[in-house]
Amino acid sequence: MKQDLPDALSRPASTPPDGPPAALDALLAAQREAFLRDPFPAWEARARNLKALRDVLFAHQDALAEAMNADFGQRSKAEVALAEFVVLKQEIDAALRHGARWMKPRRRPVGKWLLPGRAKVMPQPLGVAGIVVPWNYPLLLGASPLVCALAAGNRAMIKMSELTPRTSALFEALIGKTFARDHVAVVSGDAAVGAAFSALPFDHLLFTGSTRVGHEVMRAAAANLTPVTLELGGKSPVIIGEHARLAYAVDSLLLGKTLNAGQTCIAPDYVLLPRGQEDAFIARARTRFAQLYPDxxxxxxxxxxxxxxxxxxxxxxxxxxxxxxxQLHALGAHDAAARRFAPVIVTNAGTQTALMQEEIFGPLLPLVPYDTLDEALRYVNARPRPLSLYLYADDAPTVERVTRETVAGGMSVNETLMHIAAEGLPFGGVGASGMGAYHGYEGFVTFSKMKPVFTQSRLNARGLVAPPYGKRFGLLIRLMLKV
Structure with missing residues (x-):
């Protein structure tokens, strides 16, 4: 272990003495050199890495929760367990259960004219992955992409957020205790370090954060033609169907909006509901919030x-x-000193207000009434494609229409947030909400080169289509092109 854990908690994470860009370049070079010495780790080695990551993080679960609590001023320990550790454990367990199968080559057809040749797709580690972590779920959004990268056989560099310095320092110490720095390394620093990190020629770069910064990250990566996965945000809508169970819908989406005080990229951002149901929605939200958070x-x-x-x-x-x-309908009293922002339902917000234009990323929830489902769909589709979309409806025609006629990074029906926790579903955005995906098998693919390999048979017909082209060639081409 390179540093004492209590010391790591008492100070910011390390800043290289010779300046971030030079140190980052050297670190990337060391990881790439190490990768070239072992470019295709066996599954047993990958599984050991995943188990080591799981063991060290879960052995320090309380310390990580305390670090997050200190960084936020108040972070619910129960929420940390539910939203970070449970989801992370599922990700690691799935990789350990399925990873050996994921990395096996898969046979592919060659077409009749290439027989008896053979074809396969071989998942191959890319090399060194870069992972940029936001502040809102620092453990999950740092370790979950790392699980995918390690399962795929890669090395990784992780840039933590400067807004969670204690969590970042502890995470850096735990990773340093578990992995050689030329295998997995954590770096911290301000926006300048983040910009230098994004400009490194990684073999793949995964960024989680705002759409605005996502533009900058993609521009920086483009200079090296570094492939990127961008997990951004946007305004994730909720559509409450005409005949939906309103009380259930309010209770469910309130859970998603209050988790982490709404500081969640897939939190519901605004609610489209049948006109005339606004007062019932607000009344139910008041009652339910008081039950969820008494005193x-x-x-x-x-x-x-x-x-x-x-x-x-x-x-x-x-x-x-x-x-x-x-009109603002607060469900509780704010406390600026403690930075406790009670949920606020908002009605009659103008479409040109910042509230209706920007991702909220907090417990403000505008209501937008509609008269027909067509109108609600037009409202959603007239705006940038969201990271998530939520529908509350029990009738199959409504579910089918909304599923088919909207485009979003992910969707939950009669639930909020939970699609991110479904083991077999990829997580990713579309359009302004991001590109690419990870989690599970799709995460393994993201950090792999799915390498196509064709193997020619000793006995083959390749000579029949070689120059000089003559009558036999012409007959064969006509046969090959025959409809």
Whole structure:
């Protein structure tokens, strides 16, 4: 182990003394050299790496939860267990259960004219993966892509967020205790370090964060033609069907909106509901929120907003909407000193307000009434494609229409957030909400080169289509092109 864990918690994560760009270049070179010495690790080695990662993180579960709590000011320990450790354990367990099968070559047809040749697709490690981690779920969004990269046989460099310095320092220490630095390395630093990191010529770069920064990351990666997976955000809509169970829908999506105080990339961002149901929605939300978080001012299950700047932004979004004619329906009292922002239902918000244009990333929830499902679908489809879409409906025609007639990174029906926890589903965005996907098999593929390999038979007809081209060639070509 390269550093003592208590010391790692008491100070920011390391900044290289010779300057971030030079140190990052050297680290990448060391990892690439190490990869070339072992370019195709056996499954047994990959499984050992995954088990080592699982063991060290879960052995320090309480310490990681405490570090996150200190970084946020108040982060629910129960939420950390549910939303970070449970999902992460499932990801690791799935990789251990299926990874040996994932890495086996798969036979592919060659077509009749290439017989008796053989074809296969061989999953091959890419080399060195770069992973950029946001602050909102620092463990899950750092370790989950790492699981995919390790299962695929890669090395990895991980850039943690400067907004969670204690968690970043502890994560760096734990990874340093478990892996050689030329295998998995964690780096920390400000936006300048992040920019230098994104500009490295990785074999693959996975970034999780805002759409705005995603543009910058993609521009930086383009200079090296580095392939990217971008897990961005956007405004994830909820559609409540005309005959949906309203109380159930409110209860369900309130859980998704209050988890991590709405600081979740796939949190519901606005609700389309049948006109006239707004008052019933608000009343049910008040009742349910009081049940979920009794004695809200002192409740330890509700997470604080990450920083004063983020708290002020949410306040500004609400105030601007209200000044433009919107009504605010707070479900509790805010506490700026503790950065506790109670959920606020917003009605009559103008479409041009920042609240309705920007990803909210907090517990503000606008309601948008509609008269017909056609109108609701037009509203969703007139906007950038979201990372997630949520539908509450029990009738098959509505479910079928919304599923077919919208495009989103992922979708849950009669549920909120849970598609991200489904073991067999890929997670990723589309359009402005991102590109590429990971989790499970799709994560293994993301960090692999699915290498096509054709093997020619000793006895073959290749000479029949070689120059000089004559009458026999012409007859054969006509036969091959015959409809």
């Amino acid at each position: 809200f001012a002192n409740n330890r299950d509700y997470t604080s907003i990450i920083s004063a700047r983020h708290f002020e932004r949410l306040t500004r979004l609400a105030d601007e909407a209200q000044a433009s004619g919107a």
